[in-house]
Amino acid sequence: MPSTNLTFTHRDEHRAWLASQAALPAGFRVGCTRFKFTPHEAPKPAQMTLTLLALDEPTTAFAAMFTRNAFPGAPVLIGRQRLAEPKIGAVIINNKISNVCAPGGVDASEKICAATAQALGFTSAQILPSSTGVIGWRLPVEAMISELPAAARALAGGSILPAAEGIVTTDLYPKIRRAEVGAGSIVGIAKGAGMIEPNMATMLVYILTDIAVPRAELRPMLARAVDASFNAISVDSDTSTSDTVVALSSGRVPFNDWSTFERGLHQVCRDLAEDVVRNGEGVRHVIRVTVKNTASLGLARALGKAVVNGPLFKCAVAGNDPNVGRLIQAIGKYVGAHAPGTNLSKLSAHMGGVKIFADGVFQLDPTKESALVAHLKAAELYQSAPSPDGIFSAPIDFPPHERSVELEIDIGNGAASASVIGGDLTHEYISENADYRS
Amino acid sequence: MPSTNLTFTHRDEHRAWLASQAALPAGFRVGCTRFKFTPHEAPKPAQMTLTLLALDEPTTAFAAMFTRNAFPGAPVLIGRQRLAEPKIGAVIINNKISNVCAPGGVDASEKICAATAQALGFTSAQILPSSTGVIGWRLPVEAMISELPAAARALAGGSILPAAEGIVTTDLYPKIRRAEVGAGSIVGIAKGAGMIEPNMATMLVYILTDIAVPRAELRPMLARAVDASFNAISVDSDTSTSDTVVALSSGRVPFNDWSTFERGLHQVCRDLAEDVVRNGEGVRHVIRVTVKNTASLGLARALGKAVVNGPLFKCAVAGNDPNVGRLIQAIGKYVGAHAPGTNLSKLSAHMGGVKIFADGVFQLDPTKESALVAHLKAAELYQSAPSPDGIFSAPIDFPPHERSVELEIDIGNGAASASVIGGDLTHEYISENADYRS
Missing domain, CATH: 3.10.20.340 (ArgJ beta chain, C-terminal domain)
Structure with missing residues (x-):
């Protein structure tokens, strides 16, 4: 695998390399906001980052794969429904609380989607929600809704690095991988460090491309790439209730060589999968x-x-x-x-x-x-x-x-x-x- | 389970309780010897204990169950053959080296059986071998054979405690459980602390009884008891290549109430299984x-x-x-x-x-x-x-x-x-x- 040929001797070298990989494909912007809140279940204040991945225009070309855990989180339940929607315009991601089997969990995630849609001028059904963190706790819905406009105001093109940093929990460093394809690119970010034996997906992975790949091509290609990458790793044999891999195309760059595109997609997935293990909780070898x-x-x-x-x-x-x-x-x-x-x-x-x-x-x-x-x-x-x-x-x-x-x-x-x-x-x-x- | 009602506040209390459980059934003797040797594979000296469980006369009434690991040790391969023999007279057990996939492993174990048979006046085919410890190393056959007469000389009736102490590796304390049945008893000892998710058996367990239970009754009863006990525990999900449960009857005490006997056998197995977990490597809860x-x-x-x-x-x-x-x-x-x-x-x-x-x-x-x-x-x-x-x-x-x-x-x-x-x-x-x- 190419990623084993990378050698870094200091954090700054790694950061410079990440920056060199981070250019956002055309048609995407990312924005984050960080805030403190007090969970319903624990009296100690906690910190959450909201990360917004937005398309300039909603796209028909999207694919997503989710955990096979029999207790999936509310965002996974909603995500599976979104697969039938005509278009997706944005992904809204929070860390700290995974919204799994929490009372009113689906309703809470739908409220976050509605607020995100309002901030972006899209519809609720065009928003894909993702959550990662403590299982069982309830989302701080009101605090999240009042912070959402700040994430929308922060939206910017250029670099995916703020999003790669925004989605982490116990990760030691952000994870970004890219492949150049024709006149466009495929750029992926991953969050994941523990509870990693994905089945169909790893914890949270977002892959953005400006290559105009139709939905009907993108979905089977993502399934094959996930099988050969995120389904071939394990940190601790546990399978998260939130595992999600999303791929979105802005359709800005015309292309039709799907075998070349698929090679790039596989490479990005394999490299991110290895990054997730290399950053695995406690992994020393x-x-x-x-x-x-x-x-x-x-x-x-x-x-x-x-x-x-x-x-x-x-x-x-x-x-x-x-x-x-x-x-x-x-x-x-x-x-x-x-x-x-x-x-x-x-x-x-x-x-x-x-x-x-x-x-x-x-x-x-x-x-x-x-x-x-x-x-x-x-x-x-x-x-x-x-x-x-x-x-x-x-x-x-x-x-x-x-x-x-x-x-x-x-x-x-x-x-x-x-x-x-x-x-x-x-x-x-x-x-x-x-x-x-x- | 009854064992959770035991309360000890000091090692000496536990030792006194173990002694109260240790009376050997009629017709059995145990003997141990401990010695230093240098393994073929590592230059550092190591210590091994040979433990002999001997019947006064070979018995037709024996049963054994073994690991389902696809790389069983040589003693397991031999033990499976011994199930077809008419009689078993003794078990010879060593710790420190498990004799699994070691060059010449079956031949080495057969040599130990032959030397044991000679010391006791039995035939090789009447000896059941057991080994536990490092996987892959070769048994120090010559050192073991020269120490065997010392174990035979140490043979004594009375207490099973020396054997319970002789078979351990990383165990924190010996494990003995008993049930009184009619005018006789069932007494079991176990060795086991890590690599414990038995499948059909736990690491090494020996159950001795003087109740005259025929082979045809004993074998299905042992299978049922193991299923409800050693197959319902796990320390670390790993399955040893040496797991063995042996039951031997000296036939000294006439009896015919098999449901009462089976209850006693289940109790001994369940209690030993819990003891193995409670002594599991690193187990704090x-x-x-x-x-x-x-x-x-x-x-x-x-x-x-x-x-x-x-x-x-x-x-x-x-x-x-x-x-x-x-x-x-x-x-x-x-x-x-x-x-x-x-x-x-x-x-x-x-x-x-x-x-x-x-x-x-x-x-x-x-x-x-x-x-x-x-x-x-x-x-x-x-x-x-x-x-x-x-x-x-x-x-x-x-x-x-x-x-x-x-x-x-x-x-x-x-x-x-x-x-x-x-x-x-x-x-x-x-x-x-x-x-x-x-």
Whole structure:
């Protein structure tokens, strides 16, 4: 993947690169506003950012995919309805509260849509709402409505960076990816750091293009791109109730080479998906598993997920401990439970290019052990150290893109293959998530 | 479950209680020996305990169940063959190395069986081997064979406690449970702390009885007892490659009331299963989930497992944070991915007796929030604090049995129900598992 070739040594370098990627396609403006409020459910004041992604004119060319979690948030319920609408003119996004299974949640999101429509001169049905944050809390509807005109006044073309920054929660840095296509471009932003094993989508992703791609082309292309990108990552195996991927075209740039467009769309999605993992909560090692020669793509991806979701293997990676027994355990756990007929007798496995398993047995010796430890250490995104009161947090504000733990699992029994990207399981993940709301 | 009524305030009280449970059934002896060796794969010396469970005479009345992991250890491969043998006379168990996918693993285990048979005057085929510990390493066969006579010389009746202590690895304390049945008894011991989401079995469990229960009765009874106990727990969702449950009858006490025997067997299995979770690696809160009114027992248990295996919910519990949004997310993740037709509209949920969800929405207010925090705090097994160098370890050496986080999920759509027991996800788990082998 091209993104692993990026090397940054300081936050400012990363910021300069983000700025170089951020040019908004023609026909779009973004605006944000940030304000304090007191949630209904907790007496402590909190901060929310409202982010508006607006088209100059509503478009028929839009696509969206949503979480498969059986308790979707109110914005997801509304978003699914919006797919049948003739046009979409804007997306209104809030962080801090996800509006999932909260009393009156759908009504609250519809009120935000109505206020957004009024500020922009569109109709409510042309507004797509998105929310991310604490599950179960109610949106502060009145505060949001009174702040909406400020977000509308802030609308500006030029750069998508304010939106990439506005939608984050626990993210360490904003995420922007682009592809130039013909005389236009595809630009995507993502929010996502935890509760990341998307199914059909990742947390919040918005992809804007000025290429005039019709709705009927855009929707299946987005589905294929999501399948090969956001459906092939996992930070912690949890699936958000808010996962959303939206693609919008302003139609400003005529084009008709859809295979070129689709390549660009796939690249933007794959790069954003890797960014989400690389920014995953507590992730100190990015783990890239390529599973080769399986009977089906589904099995290849499932085995890759079994590896990156195995808690004990994730812990071993966190400790730079090449405990490859836990890797084989994770594969055997999946096959034993879900694919018991699979022939594993030809399985071979490599880590960092070192052969660790073949012919039914481990292929280990002290020299290989040292090489594996060196591979794991070289892939660390940062050094782990607690604060004096025992809290661990990631001491970085830019992503080291060039570092990954590389695993190759060859099943030797079929022609399908897949790559899955995940992360390790660290003290930083526990510190982040054992007291997230306080 | 009766075990939650046990209260200990000091290690010595727990030890005295264990001793009161430890009387060996007639016809059995146990013996252990501990020694140092240098593994083939790592230059550092290590320690191993050999534990021998011997019948005075080989018995036809034995049963065993093994892991469903598709990469089972050599002792599991041999154990499955032993099920067809006419008689079993002893079990030989080692910790430290699990003999899984190690070169020459089956041959190594057979050599240990042969040496055990020679020491006891039995045949090799009458010996059942068990191993637990690091996956992938080779057994130190010669060192084990030269130590075997010492274990045989140590054989003694009276107490099973030496065996309960001999089989452990990262366990904090030995685990013994018993049931009196007629004029005899059923006594079980368990080893298990991590890599615990058994499928058909938990790590290593040995159940001895002097009740004369025929093989044809014992095997289906063990299968049912394991299903309701070791298949309803999870520490970390990983499935060991060595999981084994063995039941042996010496046949000394005539009996024929199999429903009474089966009740005793279930009780011993359920109690040991809870002990394994309560001693789970890094577990600071035991979480008991009762899922009621589902369409099937399988769905009830799967939903319970989805809750106790949800990393973000586990982290919230670790932090005494009643983030019930993550609980609902975990249920929705499972249903969305694996049971999409399930009607969740009647779902209600309680934590610690407090209603948190009903009618499709959360039922939360600040008073309930305080009650939930109090429930979580009262269920803590110990206070968490790092050492000065940032390592977390459980500062207890006895199990606080009376403390659990209690969840009740009523699906309102069927007649099946199940209880599942699991634990939280803590810094202690990461410290234990990020550098296990060093």
